Amino acid sequence: MTIGTETASSGRMRTPWKWNRPRPPFEHLNLRRNPFGEIPLDERPALAIVDVKPLLKLLWPSPVAIQFIGEAGRGKTTHLLALRVHFPHAPYVHLPEDEPLPLIPRAPVLFIDETQRLSPWRRRRLFRQAEILVMGTHEDHSRELRRAGIRYHCFRVGGLSSERLSAIIRQRIEAARRGPGPVPTLGGSSGQALLACYKDDLRAIEHDLYELFQKIDGVGEITIV
Amino acid sequence: MAKCDLRIDIDGDRRTYHGGEKISGTLTVRVNAKCQCNGLTLTRLWRTHGRGNRSQGSEQTKDLFKGEWQAGQTFAYPFEFTVPHRPLTYHGHLLNIDWYIVARADIPWAIDPKAEEEFFIEPEEWEPKTKVEALPGQSYRQEFKTPGRYEFWILVFFIAFLALMGPVGWVIAVIGLIIAFAGFNMWSRFAQRKIGNVIIEVSPSSLSPGETLTARISFVPRKNLRLNKVVGVLTAKEVVVSGSGTHKTTHTHTLLEEDVRFLGKGNVAANRTLLLEKEIRLSSEAPPSFSAPSNNLNWSFDYRVDIPRWPDWTRSVELQVSIPRAERPAGSGVEEAEMALEEVPQGVYRGESLPEEMSERVERVASTSLQTSAPSRLEEPRAVAAASVLPPPFVEKDPFAPPEPEQPGSGKESEPDLGAILQAVRDASSFGDERQKLIASAMGQSFFLTLRVGRVERTTSLDCPEHLRGGQTVIGRMEGLFGQELAIRFPQERKDEARKIKRGSDVEFRAVLTGWDDLFERAELELMPS
Known part of the structure; x- marks a missing residue:
């Protein structure tokens, strides 16, 4: 039995459907x-502001390993991908966190991201087979590399100067340019203000700037204080 | 300087199209230095951009050229293709969907030159229905039975037993409680003990902007019950995922949150059915639902029964908002036509000074100096899947009606809606023969569909017809079908075609509905002869 029925209409206007014409x-x-916004992996090397040319000299003679060590969002993957531009046929393997790990191919030059996710046993096998190995990792594998008898170089990724941050931001804006003419720019002290707020966490800075660019309504200089 | 420059010019500088219309333009290649081109391709695709990882789909690629280019040459490749119907262009906060024409030249040992132009797809104007009568399978209805009393007492005895075991028991009891409340939705089950059997219904659960949905909730409390309120919330959210692994972050932006109050503070008598109903009109500006890996635009209606000093009872119903396609006259572009491509023979500009601005229309030049040499058509246009990109979940006609015979010149599409049929089958009870009856009524109808391929495997079913044995089955999901899985069987003589299909690619098929697999909860179709 129904004891309480409430019916209400919030409007029955017969209006033609209108679409905001996309611009x-x-x-x-x-x-x-x-x-x-999020940049796909294959576009990142073109946007990287890193000089990897000096590293090329370190890759001979083989076997040799280079490891980029650093916290999340500091540019390990960017370094890896920037170096890989010089080895376009070398496999790049990203080891996922919560999925089954992929098979690591055998190749003379190998780029592997997040090697701390490999078990020590698999890492040992990888190091023993390596010829030229470039890794991105949160953990330092120096001891294991020494034990495997492989020559290695460690680079701590992190630390961001105001100038480099400004260059990264300029590069990102230029990559999204629509046509000739002015585009938004960040004012002189904005880089320092962002560094004071987020230190060298580039990913956090990008998130902040994403929201900012969603809001600004015209071309000009933006100053972040 | 790159070895060659690419430029795409869309005819008439037009940017906005409706599904089924033609988009045409010219790809111009200006060669700066002698080089080998391993492939010049032109691709039409949609792509997301914004905070989430990039998704793309509906790719249609055409190989234009392979060979050697000499410095100073310029080539023009006119193109034309039919604009797909879905997904529509969308510009939101975290999520944007845009359509592109992308040209890329594969130059060995060099960065590949690339050019892209965006275009927009907007829906045709249409009249929303004042009152939508839900077709079978287009309503969401679910009944929640009051959990038995024994569940509660088992839990109490279990906790008491563990508590008596000492500190270890206490720890196990706390972990057990967390699992019970989080994993088995105990919180809501406790709430339901107060309000009794609950039935919720949203009708229709697939609708269009400007239309009205009816939300109902009814329950029978076992005892006299005091309620704070019974409310519903209509919500639209952009949900995107950025990064992967440890860097994976889900971002949410609420586009709309509309509260609907079914009932305010009051008392409800025991053992009496309380039926509450509200009509909610969707805004005419409501964006359509969208689903792609890492990028979603979700609509939902969330019920909440607020009981004082007791857990709230909550349930969420997913809605599908879509914009119906306008019916188009036959032959006016329901076919997803391939690009008709022409190569303007080499030497169009040879010996002439190349205009600084490459926007100089190539076709104009081609029509003056070079019309004497017939353009060599790279490939004959072929008709491929029609009107297939995203069938709207809502259809005005009866989805189970057999296809009307096509009248010559009648100008009507007679394509049945696979989405509506499968939604009805999914909603039907898996017990009894309701599903089989629904499938039987639609069996034998053919559909154009675009499938995101999940895997290709050998057809192993024992009950399949002779000509399909030893063939291949392509299993994938179709956009706009709530992630519904479909299996398309290829006959033995076409198994090689199936094997070439790559996992993750979007492939268009014309296939006939042949059945429903209850075990895997998926529709079975058979590929139509080419």
Whole structure:
């Protein structure tokens, strides 16, 4: 039995459906997209502000390993991918955290990201078979590399200067440019303000700038205080 | 300087299209230095951009050229193709969906030159229905039975027993409670003990912007019950995922949150059915649902029964919002036509000074100096899947009606809606023969569909017809079908075609519905002869 029935209508207007005619996204900023959105892996090397040429000299004679060590968001993967531009046929393997680990191919030059996710046993086998191995890791594998008898170089990734941050931001904005003409720029002290807030966590800075670029409504200099 | 420059010009500088219309333009290649091109391709695709990882789909690629280019040459490749219907262009906060034409030249030992132009797909104007009568399978209805009393007492005895065991028992009891409440939804089950059997219904659960949905909730409390309120919330959210592994982050942006109050503070008498109903009109600006890996636009209706000093009873119902396609006259572009490509023979500009601005229309030049040499068509256009990109979940006509015979010149599409049929089958009870009846009524109908391929495996079913034995089965999911899995069987003589299909690719098929697999909860189709 029904004892309480309540019916209400919140409007029955017969209006034709209207669509906001899409406009080119970020056209008002002379950009194609938000420059601080997620960048696919294959586009990252073109945006990297890292000089990896001196590292090329370290890769001979083999066997040799280079490990980039650092916290999340500091640029380990960017370094790896920037170096890989010089070895376009070398496999790049990213080891996922919560999925089965993929098979690591045998190749003369190998790029492996997040090697701390390999078991020590698998790492030992990898190091013994390696010829030229470039790794991104949160943990230092120096002791294991020494034990495997392989020559190695460690680079701590991190630390971000105001100038480098400004260059990264400029590069990201340029990569999203729509056409000739002015695009938004960050004012002189903005880099320092971002570093004071987020230190060298580039990913956090990108997230902040993403929200900022969603809000700004015209081309000009942006100052972050 | 790159070895060659690519430029795409869309005819008439037009950017906005409706599904089924033609988009045309010219790809111009200007060669700066002698080079070998391992492949010049033109691809039409949609791609997301924003905070989430990039997703893309509906790719259609055409190989234009392979060979050697000489410095100073310029080539023009006019193209034309039919604009797909879905997904529509969308620009939100975390999620943006745009369509692109992308040209890429594969130059060995060099960064591949690339050019891309965006275009937009908007829906045709249409009249939302004032009152939508839900078709079978287009309503969400679920009944929740009051949990038995024994569940509660088992839990109490279990905790008491562990507590008596000492500190270790206490630790196990606390962990057990956390698992019971988080994993087995005990919180809501406790709430339901107060309000009794509950039935919720959202009708229709697939609708279009500007239309009205009806939300109902009814329950029979076992004892006199005091309620704070009974409310519903209509929500639209962009949910995107960025990064992977330890860097994986889910971002959510709420586009809309509309509260609907079914009942305010009050008392409900024991053993009496309380039926509450509200109609909610969706905004005419409501964006359609979208689902792609790492990028989603989700609609839901969330019920909440707020009981004083007791856990709240909550349930969420997923909605599917889509914009119906306008019916188009036959032959006006329901076919997803391939790009008709023409190569303007070499030497179009040879010996002439190349215009500084490459926006100089190549076709204009081609029509003056070079019309004498017939353009060599790289490939004959072929008709491929029609009107297939994303069938809207809502259909006005009866999805189970057999296809009407096509009248010459009648100008009507008679394509049945596979989405509506499968939704109805999924909603039907898996007990009895309700599902088989629904499938039987639609069996033998053919559909155009775009499948995101999950895997290709050998057809092993014993009950399949002779000509399919030893063939291959392509299993994948179709956009806009709530992630519904489909299996398409290839006959033995076409198994090689199936083996070439790559996992993760979007492939268009015309296939006939042949059945429903209750074990794997998926529709079975058979590939139509080419």
